[in-house]
Amino acid sequence: MTTETPSVAQRLGGDQFLARTFGRSYHVVRGNTASVAGLVSWDDLNAILTHHRLETPRFRLASDGEPVPAFRYSRPVVTRRSTTWQRLQTATLHEQLADGATLVLDAVDELHPGVGRLAKHLENWLRTAVQVNLYGSWTGTEGFGTHWDDHDVIVVQLDGAKRWKLYGPTRTAPMSRDVATPEEPPEQPVADLVLTAGDVLYLPRGWWHAVAASEGRHSLHLTCGLQTTTGADLITWLSEILRGHEVIRTDVPRFGTEGEQREFLDRIAKLVADELAGPDVITRFLLARDATESARLAPSLPYVTGIPPQPELLVQLVVARPRLAILPDGAPQLTAGGEEWTFTAEALPLLQLLLDGSSHSLGKLAAVAGLSVEQVAGAVNGLVSGQVAAVRTTL
Incomplete structure (x- = not known):
């Protein structure tokens, strides 16, 4: 198995997982160290901590459900x-970790190329935004106690072993902004698991769990947090x-008669009911979500005034869920990052190639489309200006 996310998707079960397990129950897939080659190693983590100024809360320690004050392992400069x-102090950092603290690094997908690819492919498969956090622990002390998350997670164990006690949900689909809080979990877990290097765990939101490196070994794992897409989000989109x-833009008749207020509500109710009765409402909603996803940060230096027509330059889309449609006149239209670009029909082959998410040279894109490198560079320049593509010189 490679570290490409489609392999993670396939190991979880692909379409069958989405149909039978996703959002319903936990799922564990066993692996080995080869399964996570190319993802974060301890050396990678050491390099990140060495070469980046990571402030709290992005980098932090936690112990027994509480944050460890930053002054215990760093000093102001x-x-x-x-x-x-x-500035981290390695001696006191080591002391805190040996004493039971858990190390947390948020959004490591922005700091490590392999994890960035993992996040991007998960976004493409699951059609939602993904943030990957890294956790390191050395003792049986629980960093966060027994808790639940307001989003689904996919856990990838990188090294060592981690014990997961799963207690199940006590409230269906809890949210970060909710009208009630879940009841406390039962005393006994419904599952008691030990993950070792290469194992993958899926856990739906709302599932109570407790995690510790209680197997006598240090542990390093990634938690891929999946952005929720709820009925509340659909209602917000519908209001847009x-x-x-006119009735949606009209002021609520707060000084009107009871009959006028009822008429106002009935008109809104009919609009909403008619819209929801359409056969493709969820499809349109999801396409709108895809179209407005945020692109991943990827500058194209040194090309600040335009992309030069150099055949060897490499181009890659930096959005995970671009959409390509063919307009009635045959022109391809690309929607990504909240923007739309309409191209001539000749550009269709190069756009289809870019949609695979890989890097392709300007020369290759020109060849598949039967266009000049100058024409392709002009088209790519628009995508780079729209922050949905990036150009570089090497893989």
Whole structure:
């Protein structure tokens, strides 16, 4: 198995997993160290901590459900420009970790190329935004106690072993902004699992769990947090697309008679009911979500004034869920990052090639489309300006 996310998807069960397990129950797939080759190693983590100024809360320690104060493992450094940042102290950092603290690094997908690819492919498969956090622990002390998350997670164990006690949900689909909190979990877990290197665990949101490196070994794992897409999100989208109707833009008749208020509500109810009765409402909603996803940060330096027509330059889309449609006149239209681009029909082959998410040279894109490198560079320049593509010189 490679570290490409489709392999993670296939191991979880692919379409069968989405149909039978996703959002319903936990799922464990066993693996080995080869399964996670190319993802974060301890050396990679050491390099990230060495070469980046990572402030709290992005980098933090936790123990027994509480954050460890930053002054216990770092000290403030004042620069000559009078800015202050927290410099890690390796000796006290090691002491805190040996004493039971858990190390947490948020959004490691923005700091490590292999994890970035993992996140991007998960986003493409699951059609939602993904943030990957890294956790390291050394003792049986639980970093966060027994808790639940407001989003689904996919856990990839990288090294060592981690014990997961799963207690199940006590409230269906809890949210971060909710009208009630889940009841406390039962005393006995419904599953008691030990993950070792290469294992993958899926856990739906709302499932109570407790995690510790209680097997006498240090542990390093990734938690891929999946952004939720709920009925509340659909209602918000619906309110946006209905603004073309006068009654939606009209002030609520707070000083009107009871009959006027009832008429106002009935008109809104009919609009909403008619819209929801359509056969493709969820499809349109999901396409809108895909179209407005945020692109991943990827500058194209040194090409600040335009992409030069050099055949060897490599181009890659930096969005995971672009959409390509063919307009009635045959022109391809690309939607990504909240923007739309319409191209001539000749550009269709190069756009289809870019949609695979890989890097392709300007020369290759020109060849498949039967266009000049200059024409392709011009098309790519628009995508780079729209922040949905990036150009570089090497893989």
